[in-house]
Amino acid sequence: MRLCGYRIPMMASLLIWCVLWEVVGRLGLVFLLPPFTDVIAALGELAGKASFWNATVVTLRSFVVGMIMAIAVGVPLGTLMGRSKAADRLLGMWVNIFVSAPLSALVPILIILFGLGETTVMLSVFLFAVWIIALDARAGVGEIQHSLEEMALSYGATPVQLYGKIIVWAALPEILAGIRIGFIRGVKGVVIGQLLVSVIGYGEMFELYSRNFLMAEFWALTILLFAFAMLVAEGVGSIEKRVGYYAGARQ
């Protein structure tokens, strides 16, 4: 980017915001906002604590298990909806309701059913991520070039071959896009789940920090989570780009 003839480095905008944060923090205008350097220091401190690493393990475990379930259910569900009109009519309404519903409201029900533990958090990750994955898989499968399917059939593909060698591959860009958004929603799910359960993982730490006004630690953890969500999304995004490169040439 260029401004007034000067080349501006890529991360410049981020730097501006960090400086602004530091200045506002130093001025002490809002007590909720400690200086940025304090937050970075807190981040360093966190990394030294065993409780932080325990919480990280618990959080990652819930996230990973929840996401695996969401993908394992969402992709086949979406594929079924994309292939069968009857299934689409039967399930489409529910998937569309859930994809836009405020799912946080359902977490207390999960707590009643599954208690204040990791199961509830895993299920909230699942619940947040699965619908968009299903919906995107449905879109991908529903828009497969018809001749590609005819081609496979005309060369004698069995149903298993048709799905394994054509349908999944042809829908892969949409499936991956769904998984990427699903990951971002899953991060939301793990945070909201843990906050509402509030006795495990980062939820417990958030609860502790905000109750005791430990704002530097609070922001350090928040930044960490944001960075994690972005990193995961970028990771899937880079796979997507590789696939999109081939699929971009869909005739």
Next chain:
Amino acid sequence: MQAVSSPPAYPVLHDASATSQAVVQVRGVHKSYDTVEALRDITLDFPRGALTSLLGPSGCGKTTLLKIIAGLIPATSGDVRVNGRAVTRPGPERAFVFQDFALMPWATVQRNVAFGLELRGTPLRERQATARHYIAEVGLTGFEERYPHELSGGMRQRVGLARALAVNADVLLLDEPFSAVDEQTRRKFQEDLLGLRERERKTFIFVTHSIEEAVYLSDQIVMLSRRPGRLSRIVEPKVDHSGTPDEIRRDPRYLDTVEEIWQVLREFVD
């Protein structure tokens, strides 16, 4: 690969020699979609080793007929026999070339060409060798590891053709294969197809809406009328292919046939 021993179960409509000559027999085929009648009472023979064109105005059901022969669409009534056996679904003795190429964008030329063999479970080494042979046959040597989006339209259709050749089917079904490529490529392609027909000795069934193309390439031209598609006329152009392409296109016999067909088809145009 398949036994051709099944007796000619059909009531004798033609004499026995004609039956053995015809690799594809279409008998009384009707096709309706809901209330729309697409094809009406089509009875046809496709001689072995010949190139037959299906020609007619758009919407006359020529692609539908081709897909019924391919076993991709069921006929409403009537039946189709290939090598004497009734067609209910696609089979290894038929291979299809698609108008929009139908290549897998995520697979290389090599894998696309070998795909029919891959589905049959042919060992990797064997199917790669076969694919390479037919890639060379259609003039794409050096492009084995390219992806379809890196190729021009004409080259993509060559991949489609190589894929159909690689499964070693008796009958090649081509659905307007040159309609999505430019005129120069199209002419080159027509030459190649004639050469291929000489070398491969296969039966070609070819859907086109170009009268010139049909006359130039075909041994037999089947004209279909406007919807519902009915058999309008069968013409055998008997164009002499010994001359150069330009000479052939100036040959009175070629020009007369084009004109004759145009006179038949123009009544469907309004």
